[in-house]
Amino acid sequence: MRHVTQRRKRVTQAxxxxxxxxxxxxxxxxLNDSEGVRVAPETRQRVVEALRQTGYTVxxxxxxxxxxxxQIIGVFTYEAVFPSGSADFYGPxxxxxxxxxxxxxxxLLLFTSPGRRQGRRKVYEEGSxxxxxxxxxxxxxxxxxxxxxxxxxxxRFPFVFIGRRESSAGPVSYVGGDYAAATAALYERLxxxxxxxxxxxxxxxxSESTADRxxxxxxxxxxxxxxxxxxxxxxxxxxxxxxxxxEVTAALVETTEMAAAxxxxxxxxxxxxxEDLSIGVLGDTDPTQTSAWPxxxxxxxDWTTFRIPRREMGARAVRILVAMxxxxxxxxxxxxxxxxxxxxxxxTVTDAPRAPRR
Amino acid sequence: MRHVTQRRKRVTQAxxxxxxxxxxxxxxxxLNDSEGVRVAPETRQRVVEALRQTGYTVxxxxxxxxxxxxQIIGVFTYEAVFPSGSADFYGPxxxxxxxxxxxxxxxLLLFTSPGRRQGRRKVYEEGSxxxxxxxxxxxxxxxxxxxxxxxxxxxRFPFVFIGRRESSAGPVSYVGGDYAAATAALYERLxxxxxxxxxxxxxxxxSESTADRxxxxxxxxxxxxxxxxxxxxxxxxxxxxxxxxxEVTAALVETTEMAAAxxxxxxxxxxxxxEDLSIGVLGDTDPTQTSAWPxxxxxxxDWTTFRIPRREMGARAVRILVAMxxxxxxxxxxxxxxxxxxxxxxxTVTDAPRAPRR
DNA sequence: GTCAAGCGGTAATACGTATTACCATGGGCT
DNA sequence: AGCCCATGGTAATACGTATTACCGCTTGAC
Numbered sequence: 010m011r012h013v014t015q016r017r018k019r020v021t022q023a024x025x026x027x028x029x030x031x032x033x034x035x036x037x038x039x040l041n042d043s044e045g046v047r048v049a050p051e052t053r054q055r056v057v058e059a060l061r062q063t064g065y066t067v068x069x070x071x072x073x074x075x076x077x078x079x080q081i082i083g084v085f086t087y088e089a090v091f092p093s094g095s096a097d098f099y100g101p102x103x104x105x106x107x108x109x110x111x112x113x114x115x116x117l118l119l120f121t122s123p124g125r126r127q128g129r130r131k132v133y134e135e136g137s138x139x140x141x142x143x144x145x146x147x148x149x150x151x152x153x154x155x156x157x158x159x160x161x162x163x164x165r166f167p168f169v170f171i172g173r174r175e176s177s178a179g180p181v182s183y184v185g186g187d188y189a190a191a192t193a194a195l196y197e198r199l200x201x202x203x204x205x206x207x208x209x210x211x212x213x214x215x216s217e218s219t220a221d222r223x224x225x226x227x228x229x230x231x232x233x234x235x236x237x238x239x240x241x242x243x244x245x246x247x248x249x250x251x252x253x254x255x256e257v258t259a260a261l262v263e264t265t266e267m268a269a270a271x272x273x274x275x276x277x278x279x280x281x282x283x284e285d286l287s288i289g290v291l292g293d294t295d296p297t298q299t300s301a302w303p304x305x306x307x308x309x310x311d312w313t314t315f316r317i318p319r320r321e322m323g324a325r326a327v328r329i330l331v332a333m334x335x336x337x338x339x340x341x342x343x344x345x346x347x348x349x350x351x352x353x354x355x356x357t358v359t360d361a362p363r364a365p366r367r
Numbered sequence: 368m369r370h371v372t373q374r375r376k377r378v379t380q381a382x383x384x385x386x387x388x389x390x391x392x393x394x395x396x397x398l399n400d401s402e403g404v405r406v407a408p409e410t411r412q413r414v415v416e417a418l419r420q421t422g423y424t425v426x427x428x429x430x431x432x433x434x435x436x437x438q439i440i441g442v443f444t445y446e447a448v449f450p451s452g453s454a455d456f457y458g459p460x461x462x463x464x465x466x467x468x469x470x471x472x473x474x475l476l477l478f479t480s481p482g483r484r485q486g487r488r489k490v491y492e493e494g495s496x497x498x499x500x501x502x503x504x505x506x507x508x509x510x511x512x513x514x515x516x517x518x519x520x521x522x523r524f525p526f527v528f529i530g531r532r533e534s535s536a537g538p539v540s541y542v543g544g545d546y547a548a549a550t551a552a553l554y555e556r557l558x559x560x561x562x563x564x565x566x567x568x569x570x571x572x573x574s575e576s577t578a579d580r581x582x583x584x585x586x587x588x589x590x591x592x593x594x595x596x597x598x599x600x601x602x603x604x605x606x607x608x609x610x611x612x613x614e615v616t617a618a619l620v621e622t623t624e625m626a627a628a629x630x631x632x633x634x635x636x637x638x639x640x641x642e643d644l645s646i647g648v649l650g651d652t653d654p655t656q657t658s659a660w661p662x663x664x665x666x667x668x669d670w671t672t673f674r675i676p677r678r679e680m681g682a683r684a685v686r687i688l689v690a691m692x693x694x695x696x697x698x699x700x701x702x703x704x705x706x707x708x709x710x711x712x713x714x715t716v717t718d719a720p721r722a723p724r725r
Numbered sequence: 726g727t728c729a730a731g732c733g734g735t736a737a738t739a740c741g742t743a744t745t746a747c748c749a750t751g752g753g754c755t
Numbered sequence: 756a757g758c759c760c761a762t763g764g765t766a767a768t769a770c771g772t773a774t775t776a777c778c779g780c781t782t783g784a785c
Binding site (some may be wrong): 377381395398404426430500678 | 740741742743753
């Protein structure tokens with residue numbers, strides 16, 4: 010029984026050269042058809058023949074080592090990219106990232122190894138930043154670690170965040186959705202339908218995206234000289250009671266979970282949605298996140314909301330990162346982009362009720 | 368205006384060494400904690416400090432060139448991982464891959480960089496194998512390139528395929544679904560319900576998965592001494608006519624698309640499903656693939672089928688690959704695994720009709 | 726006959742890391 | 756004093772490729 014050959018060694022240019030009776034450099038020259046370098050046709054023939062015989066293939070590693078870039082974009086997410094449940098938060102983002110990095114000629118490195126602390130991934134483990142093995146990195150995730158972000162900025166590692174992010178350590182490049190404008194637009198839509206008491210229901214926690222929605226709401230309120238009514242989580246029944254007490258006819262709600270809970274409470278109290286209470290959802294946010302609000306929601310709900318251009322955001326982030334890597338950006342400058350969100354007319358918003366409810 | 372630092376250069380061991388006042392070799396030694404080599408505690412301290420200051424990260428190209436592993440598992444798919452449509456074929460596989468590689472401490476490298484030929488990705492582009500960047504690789508995709516597979520086997524690059532694959536170049540490691548057993552089991556279920564004329568409707572093309580389903584069907588037929596009736600695509604109406612002509616009471620159909628088309632034809636002809644015709648689907652196969660069969664299918668259809676354990680397949684593939692990389696497997700041997708598929712009782716199979724139809 | 730120029734090829738080097746062989750120093754022992 | 760050995764570090768090298776500087780040869784011009 011013949012002993013199986015062990016791990017066959019790669020064929021190198023040197024071996025090809027030996028076979029053809031030339032130097033390694035000559036093989037490289039023939040392979041790369043360098044301009045301005047002269048190779049005798051007869052020699053080229055010999056080399057080509059040797060290449061064919063040996064079945065030589067370029068070793069990417071050697072080539073990239075020499076080129077100093079390994080053509081890899083890192084993707085860091087604070088949670089698993091492919092969740093076991095059906096909730097698909099990252100999918101669209103990554104779709105855009107994949108598409109664009111394919112177009113730009115980069116591979117994608119998903120950081121799955123880093124240590125998790127209480128189920129959440131960390132960039133810095135044992136002090137060293139594994140992201141560095143990529144040329145640059147795209148970061149995603151609702152649950153951002155402030156300290157890590159600051160440190161990243163500080164290290165001058167090229168990265169782009171998906172979702173607006175602020176850091177005290179300096180400017181951050183990001184591609185976000187323009188939640189403020191979209192929220193204001195949704196408010197305007199309600200206003201034009203006759204709603205005069207429009208409340209905001211959202212998180213208490215001050216993440217950038219929550220803050221943007223609130224600022225859009227506040228701006229719209231100011232514009233129409235209305236007193237804002239912003240309710241931050243607390244338990245759903247309490248929020249609902251508050252809405253009734255203030256004779257609110259429309260609510261702008263941060264997530265579909267919250268919206269579903271509200272609607273359930275409303276219909277439970279004999280109120281019809283949207284005839285008695287219009288509900289606008291401020292973008293379909295991360296469905297995987299945990300909250301005090303009941304998770305179960307009718308999937309077929311036809312919410313009035315705005316579409317977050319996830320795919321475009323991913324693609325745009327890659328383009329920005331690649332520009333940074335190519336040095337096409339004034340160094341030190343950061344790029345901050347907010348993409349418009351498209352209004353989606355659903356079945357949960359209609360004209361304001363004629364008579365004020367009691 | 369102060370000119371900011373230009374394009375951040377990779378920091379190398381040599382620079383760290385300079386800062387610490389030692390040689391590059393010393394930095395490498397400290398980093399790798401090589402056994403049997405003595406480093407003065409005080410020196411180690413200096414180096415560690417310099418590493419921290421510079422934010423050094425290892426360059427995978429240099430390291431791999433030197434022949435060491437990078438703790439990176441490559442993932443190669445013949446189509447985009449994150450499709451723009453909602454059809455999510457790769458998701459579950461990658462979920463398992465991600466989960467397991469996280470557990471094993473590996474990062475995931477998605478090969479998205481160049482190399483498409485007519486919309487399909489290629490492993491070998493310009494003769495070079497890009498997979499080599501990773502320590503080993505997992506391959507997925509219904510559309511396999513035979514020549515590439517052979518060449519991969521030949522190169523002895525460590526890889527595991529998801530889905531059974533055969534190569535003339537030698538044994539291939541894979542993790543597949545046991546379609547033969549599952550198909551046979553589905554046949555048995557039909558038999559026990561009184562069906563005596565059970566047809567197979569499937570692809571003509573001889574991919575491994577198609578072949579497995581057919582062999583399971585044939586095995587079951589032999590067992591019950593029935594003449595097989597295997598219909599390979601052709602146009603749906605023709606297939607349906609054939610089923611009627613042969614007084615078939617149950618059909619095992621390869622994909623949900625085919626099944627939906629058949630059902631539409633059946634109900635259009637006044638046959639009820641499942642009362643007059645039972646339909647079993649042989650696993651929910653790649654929904655993105657193109658075929659002669661109409662794509663539109665009622666999504667809420669409650670098919671009787673078997674579940675392909677995609678997530679488990681992904682995880683298992685990673686475990687096998689890691690074992691290969693750790694050298695825990697006899698070199699030259701390959702691991703070939705078929706995981707059982709669980710029967711799913713849906714609404715499209717019931718007792719055989721009493722009287723033969725006409 | 727000397728020089729320049731053109732041609733065809735090679736040696737050398739850089740890229741970043743890991744590892745081996747080796748060297749300098751100093752202390753303990755005979 | 757002479758020797759050995761332990762200690763702590765460095766120089767050198769290999770990995771595979773791309774590129775530049777350079778070298779030897781021929782030929783043509785003067």
